[in-house]
Amino acid sequence: MAALTELNKTGTVPAGTQRIVVSVDAMGGDLGPATVVAGLAMSARANPGIAFILHGDRAELDGLVAKHPELAGRCDVRHAEGVVTMDDKPAQVLRSGKNTSMWSAIDAVRDKEAEVCVSCGNTGALMVLSMMRLRKLPGINRPAIACYWPSTNPGGFNVMLDVGADVRADEMDLMQYALMGVSFARNSLGLARPRVGLLNVGTEDHKGRSEIKAAAELIQDAAESGTFEFIGNVEGSDIPSDKVDVVVTDGFTGNVALKTAEGTAHMFKGFLKAAFTATPLSRLAAMFASTSLKRLSARMDPRRVNGGVFLGLTGTVVKSHGSADPTGIAAAVQLAHDLARSGFNDKLAARVAYVPVARQDDADKDAEQDTASK
Amino acid sequence: MAALTELNKTGTVPAGTQRIVVSVDAMGGDLGPATVVAGLAMSARANPGIAFILHGDRAELDGLVAKHPELAGRCDVRHAEGVVTMDDKPAQVLRSGKNTSMWSAIDAVRDKEAEVCVSCGNTGALMVLSMMRLRKLPGINRPAIACYWPSTNPGGFNVMLDVGADVRADEMDLMQYALMGVSFARNSLGLARPRVGLLNVGTEDHKGRSEIKAAAELIQDAAESGTFEFIGNVEGSDIPSDKVDVVVTDGFTGNVALKTAEGTAHMFKGFLKAAFTATPLSRLAAMFASTSLKRLSARMDPRRVNGGVFLGLTGTVVKSHGSADPTGIAAAVQLAHDLARSGFNDKLAARVAYVPVARQDDADKDAEQDTASK
Numbered sequence: 001m002a003a004l005t006e007l008n009k010t011g012t013v014p015a016g017t018q019r020i021v022v023s024v025d026a027m028g029g030d031l032g033p034a035t036v037v038a039g040l041a042m043s044a045r046a047n048p049g050i051a052f053i054l055h056g057d058r059a060e061l062d063g064l065v066a067k068h069p070e071l072a073g074r075c076d077v078r079h080a081e082g083v084v085t086m087d088d089k090p091a092q093v094l095r096s097g098k099n100t101s102m103w104s105a106i107d108a109v110r111d112k113e114a115e116v117c118v119s120c121g122n123t124g125a126l127m128v129l130s131m132m133r134l135r136k137l138p139g140i141n142r143p144a145i146a147c148y149w150p151s152t153n154p155g156g157f158n159v160m161l162d163v164g165a166d167v168r169a170d171e172m173d174l175m176q177y178a179l180m181g182v183s184f185a186r187n188s189l190g191l192a193r194p195r196v197g198l199l200n201v202g203t204e205d206h207k208g209r210s211e212i213k214a215a216a217e218l219i220q221d222a223a224e225s226g227t228f229e230f231i232g233n234v235e236g237s238d239i240p241s242d243k244v245d246v247v248v249t250d251g252f253t254g255n256v257a258l259k260t261a262e263g264t265a266h267m268f269k270g271f272l273k274a275a276f277t278a279t280p281l282s283r284l285a286a287m288f289a290s291t292s293l294k295r296l297s298a299r300m301d302p303r304r305v306n307g308g309v310f311l312g313l314t315g316t317v318v319k320s321h322g323s324a325d326p327t328g329i330a331a332a333v334q335l336a337h338d339l340a341r342s343g344f345n346d347k348l349a350a351r352v353a354y355v356p357v358a359r360q361d362d363a364d365k366d367a368e369q370d371t372a373s374k
Numbered sequence: 375m376a377a378l379t380e381l382n383k384t385g386t387v388p389a390g391t392q393r394i395v396v397s398v399d400a401m402g403g404d405l406g407p408a409t410v411v412a413g414l415a416m417s418a419r420a421n422p423g424i425a426f427i428l429h430g431d432r433a434e435l436d437g438l439v440a441k442h443p444e445l446a447g448r449c450d451v452r453h454a455e456g457v458v459t460m461d462d463k464p465a466q467v468l469r470s471g472k473n474t475s476m477w478s479a480i481d482a483v484r485d486k487e488a489e490v491c492v493s494c495g496n497t498g499a500l501m502v503l504s505m506m507r508l509r510k511l512p513g514i515n516r517p518a519i520a521c522y523w524p525s526t527n528p529g530g531f532n533v534m535l536d537v538g539a540d541v542r543a544d545e546m547d548l549m550q551y552a553l554m555g556v557s558f559a560r561n562s563l564g565l566a567r568p569r570v571g572l573l574n575v576g577t578e579d580h581k582g583r584s585e586i587k588a589a590a591e592l593i594q595d596a597a598e599s600g601t602f603e604f605i606g607n608v609e610g611s612d613i614p615s616d617k618v619d620v621v622v623t624d625g626f627t628g629n630v631a632l633k634t635a636e637g638t639a640h641m642f643k644g645f646l647k648a649a650f651t652a653t654p655l656s657r658l659a660a661m662f663a664s665t666s667l668k669r670l671s672a673r674m675d676p677r678r679v680n681g682g683v684f685l686g687l688t689g690t691v692v693k694s695h696g697s698a699d700p701t702g703i704a705a706a707v708q709l710a711h712d713l714a715r716s717g718f719n720d721k722l723a724a725r726v727a728y729v730p731v732a733r734q735d736d737a738d739k740d741a742e743q744d745t746a747s748k
Contacts, residue, residue, distance in 0.1 A: 150641070151641075152641065152644070164575060167575065167582060167583050168583070199630060201538060201541065201625075201626055201629040201630065201633075208541060208626065209541050209542070209626060235630075235633045235637075236629070236630040236631065236632065236633030236634030236635075236636070236637055237633040237634065237636050237637030237640065238637065239634060239637055240637050240638065240641045241637070249630075251575075252575055252582065252583060252627070253626070253627055253630055255575040255610070256573060256575065256609075256610040256623075256627055256630065256631055257610065257630055257631060257634045258610065259575075259609045259610030259611040260610030260611065260613060260631040260634050260635050260638075261610075261634055261635070261637075261638045262610070262611050263609075263610055263611030263612065263613055263614050263615070263635075264614065264634075264635045264638040264639060264642075265638060265642070266611065267524070267525075267526065267614045268638075268639070268642050268674060270526070271670055271673045271674060272646075272670060275666040275667070275669055275670035275673075276663070276666055278666070278669075281665065282663065282665065282666040284662065285659065285662040285663035285665075285666055286663070286666075288658065288659040288662045288663070289650070289656065289659035289660070289662070289663050290659075291655065291656065291659075292649040292650055292652070292655075292656040292659055292660075293649070295649050295652075296645055296646060296649035299645045299649075300642060300645060
């Protein structure tokens with residue numbers, strides 16, 4: 001509390017605490033702005049140095065912010081009339097979305113008022129707006145969305161990308177994803193020499209699609225820099241394992257894998273609940289096991305890893321699940337905060353600018369304008 | 375036991391029991407032929423009318439079969455010198471695999487000595503050998519591997535295909551997969567009017583890859599026959615849900631999704647175990663909860679759904695996981711037995727021969743010879 005009071009009084013953060021400004025799109029999520037603001041309050045309690053620029057309907061947001069004392073003096077509300085809905089086509093939003101909270105939230109990063117942006121709105125629109133307003137880093141052809149994946153590695157998480165920025169990737173894209181993923185893992189998970197795997201349908205070299213075989217050669221060459229190790233093909237069952245740190249795939253496959261895992265987790269949570277409510281004896285057992293069950297339920301909860309990071313842009317954007325509750329929102333904001341604090345994006349820019357061949361955008365691929373949503 | 379004795383004495387099955395002959399490749403699995411034979415013994419106990427043709431090294435198999443009294447008089451061993459290994463390339467096996475147990479097992483179906491074949495060996499080789507020796511059904515361009523996926527539907531399972539016959543599928547392939555999946559679900563799950571969904575990265579029509587949008591139109595047209603309902607796009611999290619019965623995708627995506635779910639299940643089984651062994655109190659709770667935990671563990675066990683079915687060939691082939699233990703082998707054999715008894719392949723042949731446009735194989739796609747393994 002002393003830290004918060006300090007911030008409020010002087011507008012500066014307590015000695016030793018870095019001030020991080022997070023730009024937040026309050027609108028467009030399934031559960032509305034009240035949920036977002038509640039999540040910000042949780043985040044404010046946990047991070048003394050955090051402050052927010054919050055975009056959306058001023059009257060509504062002022063009222064919501066006033067309900068949370070932790071946000072007093074730490075939340076700058078910016079009015080925006082429009083909202084990007086989940087059904088809006090990205091191309092439409094590019095043309096006529098200038099007055100939306102999403103556009104405004106991204107622009108705060110563009111104008112360097114905030115280090116990072118968080119939104120739970122339409123992913124496709126968020127990506128195309130971010131690409132247009134924040135620009136791609138030099139050397140990047142295709143930005144990617146990376147996520148943390150619970151794993152049995154010591155740090156508890158692996159990195160997976162692309163999980164939905166695009167629906168196709170050729171060997172050059174996959175190689176760039178590998179480089180971005182390595183930089184992300186080094187800086188946000190503290191892994192000195194991440195192990196990179198290409199997601200495939202078998203571990204043998206001859207398996208799978210031709211662009212994956214070609215990507216394997218490119219990534220193996222890039223591994224000679226020594227900053228990462230390339231372990232070859234990995235299968236879907238290896239994603240949460242301790243044999244790999246960064247899993248590389250195209251956005252369609254990655255998105256399907258991510259949602260499949262979430263659906264499996266959800267089903268098992270249902271099995272867990274059913275197993276312990278089926279009979280009076282099992283309910284009694286649940287009472288004895290309550291601590292264990294709570295711990296287990298928490299470990300199986302997809303909300304605690306809410307948040308995909310857009311890699312390859314000049315600014316950092318974090319995409320929360322559209323249906324996130326306050327706990328999920330706070331998780332996404334924490335991720336954004338920690339990334340901003342690590343300065344990872346500058347280091348990522350340095351790494352990928354080093355890539356020798358930067359191709360022109362493939363005009364056919366852009367004309368297709370396939371986008372994925374999370 | 376009376377039923378078995380009857381079979382042994384007269385070589386015919388008890389009245390009312392249908393005799394089903396299953397051709398089994400005993401070699402090529404990770405755990406060797408002893409495991410396969412143990413699985414067959416379990417199956418023989420459960421199915422009075424079942425009989426086997428078992429392919430592999432005669433001396434070894436005779437010895438193994440002799441250890442299981444249930445198999446006496448019900449297991450015809452056929453000698454085969456060669457074994458297809460997991461590293462063998464399918465094209466190689468086509469050229470020089472004639473003396474292998476896998477080839478021999480498939481030929482027993484081709485020669486109509488058995489109704490169905492089961493193997494746990496190299497999936498790619500099994501698929502190309504099956505396509506060559508059993509031929510595709512008229513009207514089928516690309517066979518698919520279908521699997522059962524645990525779900526919250528009343529029957530407990532959904533159907534998913536393709537999970538690894540191939541690595542790419544265009545809109546015509548996807549439409550044929552839908553028709554085959556519908557026939558499979560109608561005949562093996564007893565669903566009068568299955569609901570079909572296309573696996574995609576968002577439910578909105580504009581999302582995802584262009585061939586999926588094109589396939590949606592073709593499938594919608596085919597749904598006018600009334601034998602199934604097309605519900606549009608589904609996401610990875612919908613695969614185990616009760617909103618769909620048959621999920622259609624290309625073999626690369628399907629295989630990744632399947633293995634991702636298995637990896638997630640494996641990780642959660644680990645969490646479950648850890649939760650209940652972490653402290654003395656949790657171990658005590660586990661004792662009280664032991665029935666519930668056993669039930670839960672069984673529900674989360676991927677072995678109970680071991681078995682992928684090759685659809686689109688003139689004979690039925692079931693692929694078991696390479697690493698299956700006797701329980702898994704028995705599950706795959708049970709699936710094979712039940713499929714043979716339902717006569718589903720004749721009905722499937724009737725359904726897909728009805729498809730108006732049978733394309734010539736795409737020479738480029740065959741030249742690529744990408745195959746997936748399970």
